[in-house]
Amino acid sequence: MQSSRGPVVTTDITIREAGRGDLAEIIALFASDTVGGHGDTTAAEAFSDYAAAFEQIAASPLQTLYVATCEGEVVGTFQIALLTSLPGRGSSSLLLEAVQTREDMRGRGIGERMVKWAIEQARARGAAKLYLTSNMTRVRAHRFYERLGFERSHFGFRMPLK
Structure with a gap:
C-alpha cells in the first residue's frame, strides 16, 4: 500500500520459525503467486505433499522455515538453508529461498524485514x-x-525432474 508520501511501513511485524499450524497460510501465499510457476495450490488433496515437505524441513538442523506475522496473521514467509562446500576452504553459504509477502501487504517493509x-x-x-x-x-x-x-x-540453470 502506498500513500502520497511513499510506502506505508508496518513496524509490528514478528518473524518466527513456522509451525505446522501456519502451513495453510503459507500454502495460500505460494498458491496466489502466478509468476513463480510452481503449480502451488490450496486444494485439499495437495495438503499432504506440503505437510511432508514441512516435516522434512522442520527435522533438518540445516534448514529453517520462517513466517512474518502481523496482528496474528501470516503476511510473509521465507526459508533458509546452510550449505557447506569445499571451495572457499570449506566455507558455508546461506541460501535464502521462497521469499514471499502476501500481495495485499506488499510495500510495507515486510520483505525488507524478512531479508x-x-x-x-x-x-x-x-x-x-x-x-x-x-x-x-x-x-x-x-x-x-x-x-x-x-x-x-x-547465471543459473535448472532441470525439471517431475
Missing part, C-alpha cells in the same frame, strides 16, 4: 555468503534485492 533477518542469520551462523535466486521475470524483486545490497553474480 534483513536472513542476513542476520547468515552472519550468526558464520556464513561467508548469502545466496538467493529469483525468477527472471521478477524485475521489481530484482531491484528490491539490489537495493538491499545483493549483486547479480551467476
Whole structure:
C-alpha cells in the first residue's frame, strides 16, 4: 500500500520459525503467486505433499522455515538453508529461498524485514555468503534485492525432474 508520501511501513511485524499450524497460510501465499510457476495450490488433496515437505524441513538442523506475522496473521514467509562446500576452504553459504509477502501487504517493509533477518542469520551462523535466486521475470524483486545490497553474480540453470 502506498500513500502520497511513499510506502506505508508496518513496524509490528514478528518473524518466527513456522509451525505446522501456519502451513495453510503459507500454502495460500505460494498458491496466489502466478509468476513463480510452481503449480502451488490450496486444494485439499495437495495438503499432504506440503505437510511432508514441512516435516522434512522442520527435522533438518540445516534448514529453517520462517513466517512474518502481523496482528496474528501470516503476511510473509521465507526459508533458509546452510550449505557447506569445499571451495572457499570449506566455507558455508546461506541460501535464502521462497521469499514471499502476501500481495495485499506488499510495500510495507515486510520483505525488507524478512531479508534483513536472513542476513542476520547468515552472519550468526558464520556464513561467508548469502545466496538467493529469483525468477527472471521478477524485475521489481530484482531491484528490491539490489537495493538491499545483493549483486547479480551467476547465471543459473535448472532441470525439471517431475
